[in-house]
Amino acid sequence: MTARSGNLKLIRAIETPLPVYYRLQEALKKKIEDGNWKPGQLIPSERLIAGEHQVSVGTVRKAVLNLVYEGYLYRIQGKGTYVAGTKLRKDSLRYYRMMEALDGGEAELEIRFIGLKEIQGFDPASALLGHPRDRTLYELRRLFLHDGAPLVYCESYLPKGIFRDFDSFPPARFEKSTLYEMIEQTYGLPCIYNHELFGAVAAHGAVAKQLGVNAGSPLLFIEMRSFTYKDRPYEFRRSYCVTGTRRVFAEI
Amino acid sequence: MTARSGNLKLIRAIETPLPVYYRLQEALKKKIEDGNWKPGQLIPSERLIAGEHQVSVGTVRKAVLNLVYEGYLYRIQGKGTYVAGTKLRKDSLRYYRMMEALDGGEAELEIRFIGLKEIQGFDPASALLGHPRDRTLYELRRLFLHDGAPLVYCESYLPKGIFRDFDSFPPARFEKSTLYEMIEQTYGLPCIYNHELFGAVAAHGAVAKQLGVNAGSPLLFIEMRSFTYKDRPYEFRRSYCVTGTRRVFAEI
């Protein structure tokens, strides 16, 4: 149903014209993806859209409800239909769900800013972000702590071309909310989905030092790529997690 | 939208009666959860259901489509509506998606049966399965290999009460398909969702030996609980993964 999944409808296009509701749905989606309609904004009512596009209200409902299911819109009875922001609610943000056991509780994590600087592009970061290696990247380093003890150390890489003046913000700006939220609020780019690769590595050098563990001790290693509209990657992240008592939770 | 999420509709019940489509939806869901309609089975047509329940076809459509979105049913134009099986298509089965890199390809894994035996219940397995410790469990041990090299070793624990005669199957039965599929086909129990906990551990004893790695080398450790209808857990699994060249992929 999402952009990355099926293109069943496109196959039909060869034989028969696309359904009215589907063309409308894609037209509305384009408004959002192109930034004409921004997150939080109220869109026109069913009747208005129906009038503008010369279709029935039922057809508008179908198009709009599909976009609600896809996470592009949300509706409130009596008020209207709004553009949705980052799909990833706190529930599905794996990074920040550290648990003691499968039936245990969630730990509150504190974010600590370590550093932010411009660096030259490198692989695999540049390749995974779809940029040539000569484009500058921002490198953001952060630490996540629970009860004062470091649990996760992560390095994020973001294209300077997209995130202009990223280094003009005070460090506190990176410590008060998740990076997802900060980017959505500041640049209007919501996070639509992530790709993640889980592995285990032995702690080494700077990482071991930041996390306060012995070199050689096992760490959970997560490589992540975040995507916004139109399947465009905008962040590459490497995380190292201490998982002695708490571990990273996921629900599928 | 799923059973484990919101109960918004229940709040309304205090003030106003539940919508017709919703009561029908829950009635159809109950048929599936109670096993009256089994995975793969064709359910009655829209018109038939509408006649039986004395509601309009549009109302049946809404109820049925909601259950499609929830993963309980799927529809084929011209054929009918069928009861869906395990939600987890191969795409979302993390365990069997071992990749070289975030933009790399997927590795085909071979399943090898190691052993199956009855054991006495123990915690955390019994607790996580919602059974007292004196109930017998099955312990299934398997190995997943790529190009002959072991990548994943896992131990599954299943209640003997649910999986009667689980040990009467030949080992090959566990090597030809995923455990999800085997259980769905044999016991009619589809997997609806999983909970997983990711961590890193140092290889030790039997696990290190099975995976052919040195003791102390880092392994990805995954604890998993699988749920079927009505949020009932039916499997507890511990997996140890060698993630030197290939790692476990997830999409959110």
Place this chain on the structure above:
DNA sequence: CGTAATTTGTACGTATGTATG
């Protein structure tokens, strides 16, 4: 191979209920 019957998919319409401001 075409035809008919069945089933879902699309598109339209109307009326009424409920929530918001």
Place this chain on the structure above:
DNA sequence: TCATACATACGTACAAATTAC
């Protein structure tokens, strides 16, 4: 109180896919 907007529920007609004849 009232207008607005979404939610529910009913209905009809035709298109498209499948299957059996």
